[in-house]
Structures are given as structure tokens and as C-alpha cells.
Amino acid sequence: MQRRRLGREGLEVSALGLGCMGMSQSYGEADESESIATIHRAIELGVTFFDTAEVYGPYTNEELLGRALKGKRDGVIIATKFGFNIVDGRSKGVNSRPEHIREVAENSLRRLQTDYIDLFYQHRVDPSVPIEDVVGTMAELVREGKVRFLGLSEAGEKTIRRAHAVHPISALQSEYSLWERNLEPEIIPALRELGIGLVPFSPLGRGFLTGTAKRAEEYDEGDYRRGDPRFQGENFDANMRAADVVREIAGEKGATPAQIALAWLLHKGEDIVPIPGTKRRKYLEENVEAARLSLSPSEVEQLDAALAPEKVAGPRYNERMMALIER
Numbered sequence: 001m002q003r004r005r006l007g008r009e010g011l012e013v014s015a016l017g018l019g020c021m022g023m024s025q026s027y028g029e030a031d032e033s034e035s036i037a038t039i040h041r042a043i044e045l046g047v048t049f050f051d052t053a054e055v056y057g058p059y060t061n062e063e064l065l066g067r068a069l070k071g072k073r074d075g076v077i078i079a080t081k082f083g084f085n086i087v088d089g090r091s092k093g094v095n096s097r098p099e100h101i102r103e104v105a106e107n108s109l110r111r112l113q114t115d116y117i118d119l120f121y122q123h124r125v126d127p128s129v130p131i132e133d134v135v136g137t138m139a140e141l142v143r144e145g146k147v148r149f150l151g152l153s154e155a156g157e158k159t160i161r162r163a164h165a166v167h168p169i170s171a172l173q174s175e176y177s178l179w180e181r182n183l184e185p186e187i188i189p190a191l192r193e194l195g196i197g198l199v200p201f202s203p204l205g206r207g208f209l210t211g212t213a214k215r216a217e218e219y220d221e222g223d224y225r226r227g228d229p230r231f232q233g234e235n236f237d238a239n240m241r242a243a244d245v246v247r248e249i250a251g252e253k254g255a256t257p258a259q260i261a262l263a264w265l266l267h268k269g270e271d272i273v274p275i276p277g278t279k280r281r282k283y284l285e286e287n288v289e290a291a292r293l294s295l296s297p298s299e300v301e302q303l304d305a306a307l308a309p310e311k312v313a314g315p316r317y318n319e320r321m322m323a324l325i326e327r
Helices: 032-044 060-068 098-112 131-143 157-166 187-194 205-210 233-242 244-253 257-266 281-292 297-306
Strands: 003-006 011-014 049-051 077-082 084-087 090-094 117-122 147-153 171-175 197-201
Touching: 003 197, 032 060, 032 281, 060 098, 077 098, 077 171, 098 117, 098 131, 117 131, 117 171, 131 147, 131 157, 147 157, 157 187, 171 187, 187 197, 205 257, 233 244, 244 257, 244 297, 257 281, 257 297
Parallel strands: 049 077, 077 117, 117 147, 147 171, 171 197
Antiparallel strands: 003 011, 084 090
């Protein structure tokens, strides 16, 4: 698979990564053997970029990835994240105090069974800790050889600029897809000015853009999508209509809707590396094929217009989760 660079510090990854969160939470029952087989198949297909976080599970997703990559560490890029206060197995707000960052880094290294983290993100901005102190601590971990590159997640433009002034930031991980375009007005231009790569999570709209989405109430208890406003009521109906063009273009090109949605992202710039999540080999193989799919300028324009922000119904998160997003 083609490689792409994130930032200007030398971080090189496959054009598509693999988001591992859903292997441990949010999207139905876990299946460890199939998840590990999916990670191994990803490596066979040229995927080098694997994304996790201490809060996924919590902890169990890092442990899973560590087991899966045992004996396969060379040549892969592991990204993980700190930034939440985890109490009794639940996230209780944000925490980016310097001593906490160090503690999380050591625990993540242990769970991942590795000597270094390739890309270490602040998962959510902590308004109680100056970003200069956060990135200063992260930079110390780089100097100590425990971390190679630094990232932020869901940070606003001002925070990104302040962080980058302390130590180069290689990547911003934030939600960006055909149906979530909030980064386009300010964040993406700032990233390109500063030379920071973009790692879009949920590039398939939590499955909505795959063409197989169901109404919120049809998902099992514990599935994140039961509480997703975009899968509920009239929002669901409006969003299905907006996504029709994805299905139409997919049919014309002999592709799947998921492949079209990922190809759209890949056509948005060489500095963009989506991390579609899956715990099944068949969906991984489908997603990887998107890297070979070419879209014409007119097809990209069609997709841009069909899923313009004003045509997508409902917020991307509930109020509690939206409060953690800095813009």
C-alpha cells in the first residue's frame, strides 16, 4: 500500500490505518480471535498504522493490540492516547496533568508490550492544564526515547498553534468524513500552514456511509449507535437521503459505498490518513481496496454537494460528548 507522511518530523504510515477501538467496545460483542486475525491480515495487506487508546475498554484494547503485534513490532506504527481520568473502569472527565501523562505513558508501554510509542496523542484538551505544559511533558518523553512523535485529538485552532510552538505536532486526529465536515473552514487550513497531518476517525460515519446503517433502536443494547443523534428518527431518514449519491456512485464504479467514502477522503490530500475501524477481516479487505480507487473531480464535487453540512441532520455527538470537543 502507498505510504503517506504525517507532519514534517519523518512519520511515515500506510495511506489507510486501522482503528482498533471497536474490537473492544462500542460496536457489539468482542471477538478476540477474529480481531487478532484482522490485525494480522492488515499487516499482510500493507497496513502499518494501528490506532488505540488507554480509555478504549478501558485498557483492554491496548492489551489486545500488544498481544496481536507480539513478534510483529518492526515496521508497524502504534498510536495511542492519554487524557482521560479513569476511575473504577469508567472515564470521569479529562486529565492531562504532567504526572498523569507520564503514568499513562508507562502503563501504555507495558500493555502494548513495547519500548516506545510511535505516535502519542492528547485524547481531549484539558482546559485546566495549559497546553504548553502538556506538550512540554510529551516532549520530555520524546527526548527519553519513550515516544517518537506527538499528536492532538479534537483540538481547536488556537490550541494547535500553541502546542506546535512548543514541540512539532505531527498529526491531529479528529472526526472528518463525507458527513462530518467541521474541520474544513479553519482547522484543515491551519494544519496545512503548520505542516501537520490529519488522521480522520469515524471516516465511514460510524457505519452510516457503508450503506448498511439501521435505525438507532435496531442496534443492540450497548452499541454506541443507539444513542447517536444522526441514527435517530427524522435525522436517520434525512441522512439516508443525503447518502444516496454515495450508493449511486458506488454502483456506477462497481465499488462499495464504504470504498467511495474512503476514496473521497484520500482524494482530499496526501496529508490525510483515515483510520476506518473494523474487527472483521472481510471489512478490512474491502476498506483497503479504497486506496486503489480513483474518483474524478466531478465525482468528488457530487459527493461534496450531496453531503454538505447543511444536508446532514443532527449533531455528531450528544451534549455530554460535544462538551469535550474544542473548537
